[in-house]
Amino acid sequence: MASGTQMELIRAWSRDIGHVVDTANSPKAEFARLAKAKGWEGGNETWRSRWKECFKEEYPYGQCRRLAGRNKAEALEDGGIHLEDRMRRLSIISDTSSFSVISRADSLDSVRSFDSHESFEDLGAAVDVPVSLNPASVSETNEYKDPIESERKPSLSSSECKADSNPAWAEFTNFVHSPTAHFKSEFERLAHIKNWTGNVKRQQFVSLLSSEVAFYWGTDGDKLEQHQEMCRDLGLTHIPGTVTQCKKALDPLKINLFTVIDNKRNPKIKIVQYESLSKLRKSIRKSGCFPRDAAKAGGGCFRSLLCRL
Template identity: 55%
Template sequence: MASASQVALLQAWASDIGHVVDTASSPKAEFARLAQAKGWVGGDAAWCSRWKECFGEAYPYGQHDRPATAENTTTSEEGGVCLSARMRRLSITSDASSFSVISRISRANSFDSVKSFDSQISLDSKNNVQLAPRSAASTDSHNTVAQQKPAAGPGSAGCEEMTQMVGKLSLSGSTDKKGSNPAWDQFIGFKHSPTAPFKSEFERLAQTKGWGDSEKQRQFVTLLSSEVAFFWHADEDKLYHCQDLCRDLDLGAMSNTVTQYKKALKPLKINIYSVLDNKRNPKIKIVQYQSHSKLKKSIRKSGTFPREAAKAGSGCLTVLLSKL
């Protein structure tokens, strides 16, 4: 149940539109209902500032640290080349003597667990961790992703020891419940499955609510935009999202400019719904089609991805839009 101060805030924000706050409902569910009525998109500036004011914490969703997944995974599309889901990323700062590991705990509690270690090892360009393309990607000009065994070098023994310690901590976080977009909480009586494909979950919701065609389409675009903003929210750097997307597509790190990443992503023939479903559930593989005709066949089956939704959050998904 919401506290008196939270109820007062929500009622104040709702007063200009005549929205009624349900004081018996959970505060985050009521926040999500009000956000839809006010037109706030999950992860945008208005949403985040009001979330912090209401709950006393930074908006915690849309993070990209996902647990490692099993080798045997399922695919949401047929007829294409399967792309592996990315492995857990461990962030090591190359110009300092410490690094931090963020392991996800239940997003229901809206927190991330941060653990730090100090090291006397200086990681620079001459003594860097050498990794296979899938296991390493540069998240910015100073950060390197580390997994598996580092290459031999003056500080490699210390690096390996720290990586092993980090691995043990990371594994403990991999069993935690995966969080989901809080916008689903506004639909009272509907139990959202955060790992199910987005479209099948929305169809189940629409059937439960009995929406007509017009209302169903409106709710679809609104919820899809919120889902995109949840995973690729505007508060993070667009370059980071492009790098993250390339890792999801098994392209690795190629440059430090958004333009270069767009050039690499533009030719790909991918149904954007499979990219979103992979974020919801890493066991669902992203499929890259080898011909435009096969992509068109997939899109005819799933439906087109609304441009409005692709532009949500940081807008990085627009590069994957294709002309049919």
């Protein structure tokens, strides 16, 4: 469908609420603006059906996990249970997720001020599942590397705005999202452009972070699949068979959760695991706390990794 026709369709959907379409923006950016005005939740049935009607493609929000499930089903049809076993073993020992976005990290200011007074939930689950980490995907280190120190010049090339990146970023005008950037540095760049401060900045931060979790771990899937995927992402070599067992396996891990997000955006960024709570606490003083509201997205698979500091 031509962009002019897409804009006309978006304009037609806007009339009942008096929403004004900005023709200077791309159709997808205007769709995101309209969706927010209409109250469509990203990835729900209405959003997906409208997206498909307008752009003649499936909405990619949470597509990473859905595509993985579909590929697995196709593989089973082709090769049966033995192929499934091989795929499972490969996914467990792989150093990156098969559906991660390949990207390049960049940064600006940190958002370490967020959640500086927020405490995390104390889940306190007893561990009865053996935990073994694959060092290829998880880095056991004592230091959180601030994205500010790693790279200071963000690339704004439109070629970096890949179709398989989180489309929630397309809502914002005058901003070219780089899916190759650290999440926090990319958000800070957006906040600077939009002049967000205080509560507005925090609300937008939590909203976008939640959308990142939902995009990579799904919005409406099987919670067991979501928790098992998190176990694989963190390099566990034994993948539990129930949600409860997954939570118990994840609970003792001392992880900087922002590195989990950044690893999805750029598999070259190692997920940071710490040997002690004190070292994790020191890291989080630099990076800022991961909001509990954002941890609820993606089937809640981040919640087991929260700890009281």
